[in-house]
Amino acid sequence: MVEKQIPLVCPTRGERLLGLIITYDIKPGTRKLLIEEIIKALYEIEYTDIKASIYNKREDKAILFLYLTLVKPNIEPEDVIRELKRRVKGINVTYILPQTPLALIDTIGYPLKSGDIRIFAFDEKAINSAFTEMYRRMGATALVILFYIGLYIGKSIVKSYYNTLFGGRVEDVETAFTAFLYLLQALGWGRMEVLKFSDREVVVRARDVIGLLARTSGETQTPGSIDPLTRGLIAGILSEITGRDWRGKEIDFSIRDGETEVVFKYTLV
Structure with a gap:
């Protein structure tokens, strides 16, 4: 068995966290290719480090939730988005920042679902x-x-x-x-x-x-x-x-x- 992580809350642990929500239209043969392009681009952008990711699909839209660490002090979220969109065409990107000094809470991935059934997470x-x-x-x-x-x-x-x-x-x-x-x-x-x-x-x-x-x-x-x-x-x-x-x-x-x-x-x- 493998532990399944659902990063609803990401501790900052003193790092600069950034949550990215990336959406794009699904076309035949493009879904896997675009995911690979996005991940590859983020690794090539040297001032980010991927902490966690969740992939979802809704009708003809793909949705990718990514949690990143900004590893350079002068980099802003807009810089990451601009560079990512330059490298990967046809994607829409929004972001969220930590709501407290200690945690980034996912307020974008809502409601929480398992398939078509809405669920509730309680620790x-x-x-x-x-x-x-x-x-x-x-x-x-x-x-x-x-x-x-x-x-x-x-x-x-x-x-x-x-x-x-x-x-x-x-x-x-x-x-x-x-x-x-x-x-x-x-x-x-x-x-x-x-x-x-x-x-x-x-x-x-x-x-x-x-x-x-x-x-x-x-x-x-x-x-x-x-x-x-x-x-x-x-x-x-x-x-x-x-x-x-x-x-x-x-x-x-x-x-x-x-x-x-x-x-x-x-x-x-």
Whole structure:
């Protein structure tokens, strides 16, 4: 597996950062050529250094997001754009600068999407802080709330992505369920594996769930109330796919090589 970076916020680390947004019309046989030309030109312009890039396509337009470091003190963004447009014809270029002394925040790449579906990025520190505060203030009630949040999110994920994954075809339930567990990994939630799938019992192992290591470190954990959100999430997916209600519980928990591992068992209600 390869870590996927989405540079929504780029720390400046004392450097002069510049965000470039480059758009151009897509014509047959030109897309790859123009990307290569742009990257080559930026490397040839000696006063810039590429930090990160994201490529996107919308209808007949190509969109390239680039984060650069200006390595010479007297160079301005307009100088970079002028030189780039001189070297590469047919492109439109705009730019953004850091909004604070410490970071450049991407305010151009909006909305955030996965394919045609709009998504929202939420970091694990914020998730952990919210969960910790819920536990502190609400006790066991927080566990119930998190389970039901997960349950209905799981159901909604199936409704949102089913046609994307399978078109108009009704897929075999085990195949569909496994595909949606892969989707949870693609969405960044954790790595899921089906250990058992039958008409009345399903067992799933969830590894490296986002934020769970920080929430469970330093304490002895007993399966039962470790991760109600993921338990609900999987239950929601399972229920929506099968059209039946399932009851889930945690049956095992461990931390191995710096990763959490929770095993959930679901039985038909």
